[in-house]
Amino acid sequence: MINSIGPPGMRLSVMADSKISVEQVRHVARLARLELSAADEAALQANLSEILQYIDQLNRLDTSAVAPTAQVGEAGAPMREDVVANRPDPEAMLANAPARAGHLFKVPRIIE
Amino acid sequence: MPDNAYEAIIGLEVHTHLMTRSKLFCGCSAGFGAGPNENVCPVCMGMPGVLPVLNRHAVELAIRTGLAAHCEIAPESIFARKSYFYPDLPKGYQISQYELPLCKGGYIELPAQSEGTEARRIRLTRIHMEEDAGKNIHESGASLVDFNRSGVPLVEIVSEPDIRSAEEAGAYLRELRSILRYIEASDGKMEEGGLRCDVNVSVRKRGASEFGVKTEIKNLNSFRFVEKAIEHEVARQIDILESGGRVAQETHLWDPVREMTRPMRSKEFANDYRYFPEPDLPPLRVTPDVVEAIKTSMPELPADQRARFVRDLGLTAYEAAVLTQDRDLAAYFETMLATGLKNHRTAANWVMTEVLRAINETARPLADAAPLAIESGELLKLVETGAISLNAAKTAFAAMCKSGKGADATVAELGLAQVSDESAIAAACDKVIAAEAAKVAEYRGGRDKLFGFFVGQVMKAMGGKGNPRVVNEILKRKLTA
Numbered sequence: 001m002i003n004s005i006g007p008p009g010m011r012l013s014v015m016a017d018s019k020i021s022v023e024q025v026r027h028v029a030r031l032a033r034l035e036l037s038a039a040d041e042a043a044l045q046a047n048l049s050e051i052l053q054y055i056d057q058l059n060r061l062d063t064s065a066v067a068p069t070a071q072v073g074e075a076g077a078p079m080r081e082d083v084v085a086n087r088p089d090p091e092a093m094l095a096n097a098p099a100r101a102g103h104l105f106k107v108p109r110i111i112e
Numbered sequence: 113m114p115d116n117a118y119e120a121i122i123g124l125e126v127h128t129h130l131m132t133r134s135k136l137f138c139g140c141s142a143g144f145g146a147g148p149n150e151n152v153c154p155v156c157m158g159m160p161g162v163l164p165v166l167n168r169h170a171v172e173l174a175i176r177t178g179l180a181a182h183c184e185i186a187p188e189s190i191f192a193r194k195s196y197f198y199p200d201l202p203k204g205y206q207i208s209q210y211e212l213p214l215c216k217g218g219y220i221e222l223p224a225q226s227e228g229t230e231a232r233r234i235r236l237t238r239i240h241m242e243e244d245a246g247k248n249i250h251e252s253g254a255s256l257v258d259f260n261r262s263g264v265p266l267v268e269i270v271s272e273p274d275i276r277s278a279e280e281a282g283a284y285l286r287e288l289r290s291i292l293r294y295i296e297a298s299d300g301k302m303e304e305g306g307l308r309c310d311v312n313v314s315v316r317k318r319g320a321s322e323f324g325v326k327t328e329i330k331n332l333n334s335f336r337f338v339e340k341a342i343e344h345e346v347a348r349q350i351d352i353l354e355s356g357g358r359v360a361q362e363t364h365l366w367d368p369v370r371e372m373t374r375p376m377r378s379k380e381f382a383n384d385y386r387y388f389p390e391p392d393l394p395p396l397r398v399t400p401d402v403v404e405a406i407k408t409s410m411p412e413l414p415a416d417q418r419a420r421f422v423r424d425l426g427l428t429a430y431e432a433a434v435l436t437q438d439r440d441l442a443a444y445f446e447t448m449l450a451t452g453l454k455n456h457r458t459a460a461n462w463v464m465t466e467v468l469r470a471i472n473e474t475a476r477p478l479a480d481a482a483p484l485a486i487e488s489g490e491l492l493k494l495v496e497t498g499a500i501s502l503n504a505a506k507t508a509f510a511a512m513c514k515s516g517k518g519a520d521a522t523v524a525e526l527g528l529a530q531v532s533d534e535s536a537i538a539a540a541c542d543k544v545i546a547a548e549a550a551k552v553a554e555y556r557g558g559r560d561k562l563f564g565f566f567v568g569q570v571m572k573a574m575g576g577k578g579n580p581r582v583v584n585e586i587l588k589r590k591l592t593a
Binding site: 080083 | 388
């Protein structure tokens with residue numbers, strides 16, 4: 001079941017023209033390995049379009065003097081020393097595997 | 113056969129494992145040889161709620177690689193998620209670098225490939241850090257997955273399309289491997305997946321300025337396959353163009369059994385990776401003092417060593433190139449010289465013929481295949497002092513490879529020492545002159561050519577052990593007397 005994925009409170013009351021085509025919805029769904037019904041597709045098309053409209057709203061701000069930012073905070077990535085700290089425990093790692101062969105995970109055959 | 117009217121445009125993407133003890137983002141061992149799924153934890157298994165933490169040593173090794181390739185080291189680079197679904201990728205994305213890689217630009221200098229040719233520079237686009245995926249084992253009806261390699265640190269080294277032939281691609285890979293081994297960033301073992309290569313190939317009419325349509329050949333894991341795959345792909349593209357067709361932009365796989373490339377079953381969306389900045393990792397910041405400290409800790413690089421061998425030791429560019437293909441080989445040569453050898457080129461050629469032959473014949477690493485460098489040096493010193501001939505030294509070397517005994521002991525045991533003692537040589541000369549009176553008369557009558565015959569007879573009389581220089585001297589004196 002797919003619900004609205006826009007930020008809460010940001011749903012626009014009036015749908016402007018769709019920014020996202022149903023083909024694009026299918027493309028993204030396929031990349032994400034999602035199987036969608038026609039109703040899901042329509043709902044997602046509306047949701048994703050609204051999100052892009054919200055981004056348009058943000059784009060009205062002048063950010064020409066601001067560096068692109070993916071992360072906030074001044075510190076760079078913390079680092080660890082190159083030390084082996086984990087001990088082998090394949091049983092624990094495989095405990096939730098739906099299928100296994102010895103200590104290997106088993107999946108449907110990949111190449112035809 | 114590559115048609116001469118066309119030229120090939122080749123770019124390589126090389127992935128290599130960095131030699132760390134632990135993985136890139138977790139404390140699992142990065143070592144080889146463990147049982148399936150022994151070196152895994154919730155982080156490299158992509159379980160919910162875990163956070164990656166960067167391995168400092170992996171970053172240092174990536175920076176070393178960048179400095180060795182003359183790259184610019186970015187003060188700030190970021191990690192990105194490369195999203196695709198495959199059972200060996202438990203998170204559903206690989207942590208890589210995309211828009212802002214750690215190293216930009218740079219070049220690899222290819223040494224002279226034969227006597228008389230020149231060095232050539234292949235420019236690099238970038239070098240970035242990323243994590244390896246797990247390993248799939250395909251069985252009938254199922255695929256099995258081992259995540260021991262998942263999260264092992266890699267660098268991807270991307271070249272500009274500057275390579276023009278299969279041989280040049282091979283030379284590039286050999287030089288790259290040599291550099292990685294010199295700086296101890298990677299052991300470059302292709303058979304363990306330590307060095308993997310994707311190749312981009314297109315062809316164009318010689319003199320044209322536009323590139324043709326390229327194909328990508330994926331996941332080549334031996335230098336020989338890279339060269340063969342390029343040769344095959346270049347010929348295939350030329351055939352298509354010559355028959356009026358168009359090369360399709362597609363991804364090929366190399367089939368090592370049939371020695372040909374074939375198009376991958378193309379999944380329509382295969383190349384839509386939806387990169388975006390990794391929210392779990394803040395930007396990687398590298399300060400100038402860190403770069404400077406790594407710079408000062410760098411060993412001599414193959415290109416610098418080659419230049420030194422030519423400049424200070426009088427080797428040819430080609431001799432220097434062969435010796436620096438491998439750090440151990442170059443070290444062997446230098447250790448030989450350290451025993452006090454005067455003739456550097458003889459020592460260089462010794463390594464290029466005798467030592468390389470021993471390695472090739474036994475298919476074992478240098479340390480197992482050949483005697484200690486110091487013993488090779490002692491052996492050549494015996495040649496320099498005239499105690500043994502160069503041929504005798506080769507005989508001794510072959511025996512030393514098998515016995516592991518020292519130079520002096522082997523020469524004594526095999527009775528290879530030359531006789532330089534003048535009275536012994538004079539006696540042999542007298543005997544030959546007395547026995548060959550008729551020929552002596554001819555020689556003295558002007559048949560100079562007979563001199564070689566007398567040398568041969570004296571050497572024969574001495575069981576081949578006479579010092580040729582002394583034999584020549586004494587014989588000439590006695591014959592002209």
